[in-house]
Amino acid sequence: MFKIALPETYTAQITVELPGSKVKNVFDAEFSRLSQSDVESLLSRVREGDLDDAAFCRTVMVGWKGVVDDAGILAFSPAALDTLLSIYPVARCIVEGFFASLEGARLKN
Numbered sequence: 001m002f003k004i005a006l007p008e009t010y011t012a013q014i015t016v017e018l019p020g021s022k023v024k025n026v027f028d029a030e031f032s033r034l035s036q037s038d039v040e041s042l043l044s045r046v047r048e049g050d051l052d053d054a055a056f057c058r059t060v061m062v063g064w065k066g067v068v069d070d071a072g073i074l075a076f077s078p079a080a081l082d083t084l085l086s087i088y089p090v091a092r093c094i095v096e097g098f099f100a101s102l103e104g105a106r107l108k109n
Contacts, residue, residue: 010033010101018087030063030064030065031062032061053085053091057081058081
């Protein structure tokens with residue numbers, strides 16, 4: 001049975017390895033559940049160079065769990081996302097995690 005009334009978002013684990021560190025940083029990204037045409041449109045914009053990694057992340061990411069700062073758990077907000085995306089190579093890792101989540105879903109079905 002396949003239920004077509006799906007939640008508007010889903011989570012995927014993102015792993016970030018920072019340069020000079022052997023520690024794997026992990027958090028859960030919450031992504032918008034996109035339609036087939038929306039995914040294809042985003043792919044086209046990426047291929048054409050109209051959408052860089054950070055802009056892509058701002059388009060598809062709507063929340064997170066497991067991101068902290070010196071004060072503790074960091075709530076998701078556009079400003080907090082910008083801070084996270086300013087750390088190299090976080091944006092690239094989120095993009096890769098997003099597409100891996102799509103591939104993972106396809107492989108499971």
